[in-house]
Amino acid sequence: MNAVIGYQGIPGSFSEEALHRYFPNASETKNFRYFEEVFQRLHDCHIDYGILPIENSNTGMIFEVYDCLQSYNLYIVGETYLQVAHHLLGVPGSSLESIEEVYSHPQGFKQSRRFLRSYDTRWQLIPYHNTAISARYVSEQNDPAKAAIASLRCRDIYGLQVLNDNIHDEAQNFTRFIIIGRQLEYDNSADKLSLVYSLPHRVGSLYTSLGVFAERGINLLGLQSRPIQGRPWEWYFYIDLAGSLDDTHVREALDAMGTLTQDLQVLGCYGARPDRLPLES
């Protein structure tokens, strides 16, 4: 394919890894500094698709991506999963004993808390832009006192060595990525639907809205809420459902939703990765 795919981060980031899994033949990629830039550049036709992490099985949702999904008029056209593994990486010649400073994304620290506790008094943890930028920085500094928490892909790209492998607390750590495009794109293999809506402040309004789907046997795969900017303590509800826009009962449910909420948006209809398992390696 000749599509241009955008992601946030630098080579070696989890997003770039997910990109090459989902688009194994991607001819051109563009990377951006912020999640929102991926949405902006897609909206402005500088890229054809974007790939973004949206939730992690341990740390939960990625706020910014949910918020952008609501505010940009773009669509989810697919999803993919990546298993997250963290490793302590240093420059050649460094060792666990030489390390004084550890760089990573705050999530890298959070997901490696048990391992890091043993070194609590000796190591300074320095929050950095992301795991890949941390690895690149440690490589550039070429200082045996500095280490990064990052992936094996970063070790390869930035010429680092593993000081301690698999330092993450939870072996079962998956990040779900979404692929976004400018058009609603789905075929007859689509079996997952993502929606966002807000609700009036009324007893049971969320319950009633979920009932629209439950009563039709449509399974709820995910539910998240995010505050509405400028309207304190009002929320957008993001729901994922098992079904396709081609299903009669889904279309009926969406019609019924129209009477409950003014601002229902279909965010996408696409193929769910079965059982939320990671892609085969």
Add this chain to the structure above:
Amino acid sequence: MNAVIGYQGIPGSFSEEALHRYFPNASETKNFRYFEEVFQRLHDCHIDYGILPIENSNTGMIFEVYDCLQSYNLYIVGETYLQVAHHLLGVPGSSLESIEEVYSHPQGFKQSRRFLRSYDTRWQLIPYHNTAISARYVSEQNDPAKAAIASLRCRDIYGLQVLNDNIHDEAQNFTRFIIIGRQLEYDNSADKLSLVYSLPHRVGSLYTSLGVFAERGINLLGLQSRPIQGRPWEWYFYIDLAGSLDDTHVREALDAMGTLTQDLQVLGCYGARPDRLPLES
């Protein structure tokens, strides 16, 4: 009162400000580096109560605090709100023109995005532990090229001056704080209930659980979900309800919930701040 109150952060943090509002006569306070330490120290009887931010009207929930509420056997005994205002603070003699580096908590940057965009190319934004530590650091460095995004209380405590006031995007920015204790504490003024539970993977199970309350006219004030550690793509649901453990219909609802979930926890029963408005200044 002679109770010892714990918070996360340093003097000048929003938590410390909320503490002095909620406990205007607090005789002793202890501050900790991590949210979880407040839970630990309360559990270990080193403090009598803790105060923690749990959600913000613009940025949403504070993950760590939700997760600790589930895993520690402690209770919410009260809540309070604080209006968040961000200001750009520098050392005496600094100006908007002299600034090269800005320190703040990532949320401080996120909540001041519009203002910061105008200086995008000139200022380096350096994520730091929190707003108050950023203010203290700028004060200690005494360098007119450094600024912090922090509160007016920080300006006073750390001897800084305001370079630009009210730089936050949303005028309506409130943080909700909870007060935690070791016992369930409520009197007849309690009108809010917080619960957490997980659900079996079954069509409509969340819908059914919310129905237990909706059918009894119990209003849902909040709903959040958080991943269950080590069980990918399963969630704890945190709900806030209007009601008290003294209400017959609430007790009936809790009994009914027992048949739907194995792990229902009452997190607290306490007085809701009316209409989620901030406390009077």
